[in-house]
Amino acid sequence: MIDVKDLTENPDKYRASQRARGADEALVDSIIAADVRRRGSLTEYETLRAQQNAFGKKVAAAKGEEKQALLAEVKDLAQKVKAAQASAEEAQGEMDQLMRVVPNLIVEGIPAGGEDDYTVVKTVGTPRDFAAEGFEPRDHLEIGELLGAIDIERGAKVSGSRFYFLRGVGARLEIALLQMAMDQAVQNGFIPMITPTLVRPETMQGTGFDVAHDAEIYRLAEDDLYLVGTSEVPLAGYHADEILDLAGGPIRYAGWSSCYRREAGSHGKDTRGIIRVHQFNKVEMFVYCPQEEAEAEHARLLAWEEEMLAKVELPYRVIDTAAGDLGMSAARKFDCEAWVPTQGRYRELTSTSNCTGFQARRLNIRERVLDAEGSSRGTRAVATLNGTLATTRWIVAILEHHQNADGSVNVPAALRPYLGGLEVLPVL
């Protein structure tokens, strides 16, 4: 949810943001109009209600005939109050509906346009030249099968397409990767969390995912519960309806969870291997901080992601996502994309979003505003940010980039302690 007050005061800023996203600019004016209607009908209702309250006090004090007379008089007022209340609620409802569809205000200066309009922030490392090394690289699935690490066929047998088993060194590699991510997070002051992966509709909605329309979400209709696509969802909901004390700095969580995605709109895309799957594991960073610190924190999250990528020794690039390719909640998003040799292109391994106050406003997560004397001047929304530290997909890039001619895979040095010192994943 965006800040209505800010929108009514600076509509041009929001029009520009909508334009950059390729979204509806007129929405801004619809909101301003709806807000005027809302306030008008609210004032009307409150005035009547004040009269009724005053009457109520008189009725309570009166006795006998006098009381009966007052009751007769106030009955009519009660009807008016009811009607005014109904129209005030209706106006509020219209407002709420509009507010649900406005995406977050983007950070000024990010690239405008759609999926292909990102800018490359930097490129780190160089893709391996397999031609020069004299062998044709195998893709991650072929390697995974040689190592006995990935079993797609039985995944499909048991659960259908886009499901898989990680086995043997594959399973160990994933655990090692996630464990290394958790350790790094803890070293950086994050609180480790293992979260629920089924959440209520309010939590899903509050985080910015539309339970009713989002085709990506698995639903358990019977129970009105929803499978999360990322632990960002439960970690955002964690502090819902709370007033946080951020005096001691940002509150940082590292969530370890399975993630579930229907991949409804991606038939035929990435059907081979484990690039795009219905279920995977992830370590996610999630931060609550004051809004003015959000951009600096965003840079830190990106740096922590890059630290992980450095540990697994992968060549990658960082992109600044264009406005139109941002989710509803994000004001800015950086993706780290690792080079996947057999695809000849960079593929997303991490994604970090600055959601400014958008999620916090929906989830009612605030902090106190203090004046110079240190006494409370009310509250305001905090900022929330998230970023990936490791996921199952990383295995794709690791297997491919670190492969040898015989199909075995060299283990990056930082990962070895998590694999009992293993230096090479051997072909079976």
Next chain:
RNA sequence: GGAGACGUGCCAGAGCGGCCGAAUGGACUUCACUGCUAAUGAAGGGUCCGGGGAAACUUGGACCGGGGGUUCAAAUCCCCCCGUCUCCGCCA
């Protein structure tokens, strides 16, 4: 799955349909007092949404788990939902 109890402010905990935004403790903040701490005394606080005001502030409405209903009037009565706890059953 069955039976029951409960859900009130930061915490504990009262609350008769109108005098209840809510007693009383504790915690907290400020002030006073004792040489400091402790103790004691006094005072003060919540959140959300409107109106007025540059602001300090002021004024109105709403909020007693959530949503409906009854009533001139609901923390209080009724219904539904959510949650917590206890007992039984079931599965581990």
